[in-house]
Every structure is written in C-alpha cells, then in structure tokens.
Amino acid sequence: MSALDKNQQDQLMQDQQYDQQKRQSTSDNIDYTMENTSINNKNDSQQQQEEDVNMNGIITTTSVSSPTHSSFSRKSESSHSSHTTTSTTNNNKRPQQNDHDYRQRMTYSESDQELYIRSLSESLMIHKEIVERIEYEKEQYMEMVERERKLEREAAKATTMALEEQQREYERLQLTYQHVLNEMEKRKQEYQRMESNYYSHVRQIRATDDDLSTIQSEISHLFSQVGNLCMGLRSKADREAGTAFIMERWADKQETIRDQLLKEGEETLDTGYIGLFIEKYIVEVILDSLLRKPLQPGVSINDAYQQVEEWFFKRNPEWATRLRQQASALVAKQPEDEEESIAQAKQKIVQSVLETIGRVCPKIKGDLNQEKKVSNIIHRAAKLNLAIKGQELPVETKPIEEGVIDFDGDCMKAASKGKAEGTVLLVITPAFAATDPNDAEHGFLVPAKVLCV
Known part of the structure; x- marks a missing residue:
C-alpha cells in the first residue's frame, strides 16, 4: 500500500x-x-x-365549617353578605x-x-x-x-x-538467429572451399605466391636496400669522377645541377649528392632492365611476347592479363632451356652496375662484398618482377616531372639532402601504385623519394 x-x-x-x-x-x-x-x-x-x-x-x-355556622349564616345572610364576600x-x-x-x-x-x-x-x-x-x-x-x-x-x-x-x-528471433548462424556456417564453409579452389587455381597461374600486400612490402624493402648501399658508398666516392659521371649521364640537367647543387666557387659535387645520383642510377637500371621487361631479362621471346600482349590488350584486356600471368608462371616454374640465359642476363646487369659504380668509387673495384650486395639487389628485383607480372592488377610507376612538380607529401618523401617543400629537382625512386577501378580500397601506393630545392 x-x-x-x-x-x-x-x-x-x-x-x-x-x-x-x-x-x-x-x-x-x-x-x-x-x-x-x-x-x-x-x-x-x-x-x-x-x-x-x-x-x-x-x-x-x-x-x-359550613354546617356549624349555617344558621348563623342564614340569619345574617342579608346583613352580612358583604362580609361573607370579603371573607x-x-x-x-x-x-x-x-x-x-x-x-x-x-x-x-x-x-x-x-x-x-x-x-x-x-x-x-x-x-x-x-x-x-x-x-x-x-x-x-x-x-x-x-x-x-x-x-x-x-x-x-x-x-x-x-x-x-x-x-x-x-x-x-532466437530461432531466426540460429537459422542465420547455420546458414552463415554453411556459406562460410562454401566460401572457404571456393577460396581454396581459387587460390589453388591462382597458384597454378601466378609465378609466385605473392599478393599486393607482400609486393608493396617487397618494393619498400628493395629500394631501402639500394639506399643503404649508396649511403655506404659516399665515403668511397671520388668527387671529380662522380661529378663527371653525373654530368655525362644526365647531360640535360647539367645547368640545373650546377645552379642548385654546386657550391659557389666549387666544380665538384658534395659526396652526399653523389650518393643520391648513384642511387638514382641503380633504380633506373632496375626499372629499365628488369621491371619494365615484357617477361624477364634473358627470355628469348621477350620481343615476340610484347607484340602478342599488345595485340591481346587491344581486343580483350582480361585475356591479355591472363596471358601475362600464364607466361610469367611458365618462366618462373618451367624455365628449362631459358634458365641459363636468364641467369646470364642478370649477371650481366650486376657487372654493368659494378663497373659504373667503380668509376665513381674506384676503391670498391674487386670488392667481393660490394659485388655480393649488388647481386642480391638485382636477383631480388628479378623475383619482384615475376611477382608483379603474376598479379591481376598492374603495378605501375607514377610519372613525376622533375623541375616542374611541387612536393606532395601524400605521394612523396624527401631525400636526406633535401627538404620536404619546394620544387622536385630529382626523382630518386619513383612512386609505385596498384589501383583497382572497381574497389578503391584494393591496391597500394609506395611514395616516391625526391630531392627538392
């Protein structure tokens, strides 16, 4: 209550x-x-x-009293009437x-x-x-x-x-939830089966087991290894030989280099800048001799395959992609008589790089340790090339026009001798990107390494 x-x-x-x-x-x-x-x-x-x-x-x-006095009253009635009345x-x-x-x-x-x-x-x-x-x-x-x-x-x-x-x-709701759980479990098992079949099928096509995430990591590690190699070469560099090599290889940039990088009254570049140009040279070799090859350096059908792929791509891009994956898988898993020529081509690249570096750094000539470092970089780049060509999405470099484009922190990182602002003078390492037109989240971007002034 x-x-x-x-x-x-x-x-x-x-x-x-x-x-x-x-x-x-x-x-x-x-x-x-x-x-x-x-x-x-x-x-x-x-x-x-x-x-x-x-x-x-x-x-x-x-x-x-009345009887006693009756006679007296009667006798005196007339005479005493007034007295009686009064009484x-x-x-x-x-x-x-x-x-x-x-x-x-x-x-x-x-x-x-x-x-x-x-x-x-x-x-x-x-x-x-x-x-x-x-x-x-x-x-x-x-x-x-x-x-x-x-x-x-x-x-x-x-x-x-x-x-x-x-x-x-x-x-x-409990019954519905249980039904949904059972349905999800069935679909999960079906998805796992399909995924297993898909990866089994993809492994048969792809040259390696890499995917976009491992390729992104491998690109970063490869060019980081190149940067470390060139960092160690700075102390061994000959400034005059290095300056001469730079002016010869990038003759179109001589005026810019003299105006922006040479100190007043000096004719030779600082060893720090020489190290950056050596790094730029090695990256260009990797791009031109490995990553931009139709299949792999040393393969006899590189030129023929390039023509066939272009022919496929004009008519059916998906078939061109499948052709690229299958050809890369054959080169990686069944090189047979092409294996020796591939190895010779990679060794030729190593010797070319060592010869050029030896001109700038005479002290490393005959240094087996330096040769081993360069060889590891080239072989690692060759493996990365097969992994890239085995993907469904193309992995491409983003063009950056030197001397024109301003620094962009979203797709660039500054070199040690430069600053994170101003105009891009040199592109040491280009930006690598893989973009899916149907899914913006599926892909990656490795920022470029640039020198700004």
Missing part, C-alpha cells in the same frame, strides 16, 4: 476517535440532562402533591397564588425540557452528520482504493501481456 493510503487511513482513524469522543460527551450530556429532568419532574410532582393536599385541606375545612375573597387568595407559582414552575420545566430536547436533537444531528461524513469518506476512500487496484490489475495484465509478447518475439 502506498504512503497516500496510509495517511488516509491514519486520518480516518483520527476522525473516528474524535467522533467517538464527541458521541461519548454527547451521551454524557444527555444522561445528565435526563437525570436533571427526572429530578425536576420528581420535585414538581412532590410540590404538586403538597399543593393538592393543601387545596384538599382548605376544601375540607370549608365543608366542615371568601380572603380565603381564596392563597390557592390562586399557589396556582400561579405552579404554572410558572411548569412553564420553567417545559422550557428546560424543550431546551434539553433541542440540545439532544442537535447532538443527534451532529452525530448523524459526522457518521454520514465518515461513511461518505469511507466510501470515497474505498472507491479510490478500488480504482487504484483496478488500474494496478490492468497495468499488471498489460505488463504480463507485453512480457509474453516479448518472450514470443525473443523465441522467434
């Missing part, structure tokens, strides 16, 4: 106690009034009896006075009775009103309690119905 119901019950009990006390007081007043009325009535009765006795005595006395009048004065007092007392007694009766009636009316008010308040309270109980029952019924409905909905 709520706090409001308790307060109403307490108020009702207080009203009942108050009414009971008032009824008790009224009852006591009524008893007191009745007792006084009884006493007054008794006194009036006694007084009335006394008056009656007195009146009887007077009457008796008169009756007895009679005097004898009747007392009864008349008593009667007046009696009537006055009776009047007082009747007034008291009327007052008592009126007081009693008023008390009864008050008691009746109190009882009626209590009954009315009780009925109102009971109606209110009944309404509240009815509302509570309706709310409980509605809550129960809602709970049952939610339970039924929960059970339905």
